[in-house]
Amino acid sequence: MIIIGATSGIGAALARQAYSKGYIVGGTGRRIDRLKQLREDLGEDFYFREMDVVQQEKAIEQLHSLIEEMGGMDIIVINSGIANYPASSVTSMEQEIIDVNVSGFVRIFGEAFQYFRKQGHGHIVGVSSIAGLFGAARNAPYSASKAFISTYMQGYRNRCYHSKYDITITDVKPGFVESEMTEGKKGMFWVAATNKAVHQMLIDIEKKKKISYITRRWRFIAWLIKLAPNWLIERI
């Protein structure tokens, strides 16, 4: 299993849980010290590459060299994402979110898809968000980026169905989960412990679910959001 964005939060917890279940795990991220620490904590079946998904061509080279070192890839989890980014202007902050959450995602996804097509099978897991189900007043680019990747994955899942490709695509939609992304943020509820959310996520990956709500109770919120009238959505 290769995890793009394994240096903290959901990705790091997934690396640890998958490793302890016997997976050969590959992790990436920009913070190489965190990856080295994981290798030290886990062992030699944890492989890693420093990777910034914004530097797309380099990221693809690093992905292929990681696959080669691991002797293949059956599952890729594209977990990398940002919500807030320190930048001098709102516009550049929005661009950073699009660069990482949309452009970076699409480039890695496309490469993994081609790899699995040649291989004849594979499983792509993308981490979107409940925030992708509506336009969040406090973070429009973030929720739009997550809506994009959910619709994108749905389109590819439908393509696999029509083309009879043996490629599973799982859209993981977290609610609020403890991580560096949510640290110190106000206005959150039902904030799940990272390990609990990731435990459920791994079960759903193994079940090859199309959509995974972590934690499960967020399925109810998703359902409410889909039914809610516009006047109510405006007040969220």
Ligand SMILES: NC(=O)c1ccc[n+]([C@@H]2O[C@H](COP(=O)([O-])OP(=O)(O)OC[C@H]3O[C@@H](n4cnc5c(N)ncnc54)[C@H](OP(=O)(O)O)[C@@H]3O)[C@@H](O)[C@H]2O)c1
């Ligand atoms: N926590 C929540 O409540 C929540 C809710 C809904 C969705 N999510 C989604 O869950 C995913 C994981 O987030 P998290 O909560 O675990 O936050 P986190 O602790 O901040 O983790 C984000 C991960 O993304 C990686 N990343 C960020 N920018 C990157 C870049 N340019 N290139 C490569 N990797 C990059 C980070 O690695 P480096 O910084 O080392 O590069 C890190 O491993 C994200 O996609 C997030 O949008 C989280």
